[in-house]
Amino acid sequence: MGVDVGARHHIYETIGRMADEGLAVLLISSDVDEVALECDRVSVMYKGKITREFGATRGRADLIAAATGGQ
Numbered sequence: 001m002g003v004d005v006g007a008r009h010h011i012y013e014t015i016g017r018m019a020d021e022g023l024a025v026l027l028i029s030s031d032v033d034e035v036a037l038e039c040d041r042v043s044v045m046y047k048g049k050i051t052r053e054f055g056a057t058r059g060r061a062d063l064i065a066a067a068t069g070g071q
Contacts, residue, residue, distance in 0.1 A: 032063050
């Protein structure tokens with residue numbers, strides 16, 4: 001199951017407003033594109049442990065590599 005496009009847009013707007021107000025937002029997702037577009041910082045887990053942490057600058061390939069055990 002997923003979230004339809006209209007609801008997803010509303011969710012992202014709400015998250016953006018909350019972040020703009022200074023609130024911390026934790027987004028957990030396996031969608032690499034969603035993470036790359038929506039997050040300021042990313043912690044990637046592999047086999048139950050955080051393997052890499054990224055700031056605003058990171059590539060999709062870096063996220064995938066970290067999530068699959070690569071360096």
